[in-house]
Amino acid sequence: MFEPPVQRLIDELSRLPGVGQKSAQRLAFHLLNVEEADARRLADSITEMRSTVRLCNRCFNATADAECTICVDTRRDTSSICVVERAQDIPVIERTQLFKGRYHVLGGAMSPIAGIGPEQLRMSELEARVGAEGVTEVIAATNPTVEGDTTAMYIAQLLKPLGVKVTKLASGLPVGGDLDYADEVTLGRALAGRQEL
């Protein structure tokens, strides 16, 4: 056990994804040793982000307004939705410049081990959008993992009765990782070669 304020920070840091107890301790003591202004800037930027940025009402992308810049852009094609696991996957797909529709951020992938089923993801919101926005194609751009694959299959199963075409990225992406492990060319090829589920 450390001094209570240090221990509190360690506990908070170790709740972040990919940060274990030891890394959390390292980070906490690093922050104790840097200039106070540097540490405060980190704290302020977290506070500022949380008070000014929110989730888009439509697609759950990060936004400063009610809807994100992509959703309010009238040049975007409203008949297709690209479903991603996380908001940070959106710029990765945008870089390929091949997708002109709008997005939907699920908030993760199905994983019973982690206690995540369809109810923990934004599946019903997706279902509602497909009906309400006149969508004809949904591209499941989930991660190339066992969980991502299975989530794509679930989306297909959920949306097929609505008469919408559901596709997934072509194989060829680095297996087992996040979307951004792939370079733009590879990802662009996977997007262009998408297959109907």
Added chain:
Amino acid sequence: MHLTWLELVNFRPYEALRFEPTEGVNILVGENGAGKTSVLEAIGYLGMMRSFRGVPDRALIREGSASAVIRGGIAGGASETTVEVELPSDGRRTVLVNGKRPRRVHDTFLSVPVVVFLPDDLDVIKRGPRVRREYLDDLAATLWPQAGQDLTEYDRALRQRNALLRQGGRETDTGTLDVWDGRVAVAGAKVLLHRRTLAVALQTHLHHAYKEVGGSGSVHWMYRSTWDSHSAGDIEALRVALAEALVESRPRDMDVRTTTVGPHRDEPDLLLDGRPTRTEASQGEQRTVALALRIGAYRLIEDVRDQKPILLLDDVFSELDKERARRVVPLIENGQVFVTTARDDELPIRGRRWSVSEGSVS
């Protein structure tokens, strides 16, 4: 293929080790607990991406260290490949091949093919079907990286389906179960196909190896699968068969909250002249079949890859009688071999001797 150098940092008893073995036979001599097997374990890790002792990665990290590192240079043909693995005590391991992340971790299997002989190899004959499934899966992964990838995906999908059943029991949401069934079936069909392909590819080598180590009669794999009675080798037919079997076993699976059908429950058996070796062969016959399985694997890898694999013999000669040892040695001594022994004499194999003690090899 041969290992030209090995570096260990905070791996098992080794704080920092640099070891440059010979291209031929390397004999590691030392007291029990001196760290001989740890050297073999590190070399094996570079080839299989796990410990052959079946322990979790964190057990490999030296007491009190934040991470362990295994680094090795492997020469094959004209080029040298460097493989590096870092195992942190928390967080994910990093694997680098020539300084870059491989597309699939299993691609490293191509760089470092290894075959391991252990004193408890008899287990593969005597124990339940799990060890025989592992034998087939390990060898398939060494030959074909995709097989290792497919097996990892099958394990993952199966663990997810089991977690779902454990949480839901009879109330499990069938829509969610449907998609997990689908994913398990896709991966499971591939796993079965790899095992079957392997059993066929291995047959000739197994047969010859069995004769060479003095066995009489003939050895065959018999692969029993409860969910695929017809033996069509078509991947799509296998996928459909497994998907149907999963649907059929669903009520039972929901009751017992786990998956009761699939490649993880299959029963590969070894038959000697048509009789199961597990129950009907003598101890001597079993030992001969176990040896033939290792030598057969060695030969198959050599055949498919056109390179001799690196052979790791952990204290094997203490278990072998003189006659079998005399027959085995000429079959293996031409490639790079690592042998551990507690005694400094009486080994039926000659080579460069290394003394292992207190975290050093000299």
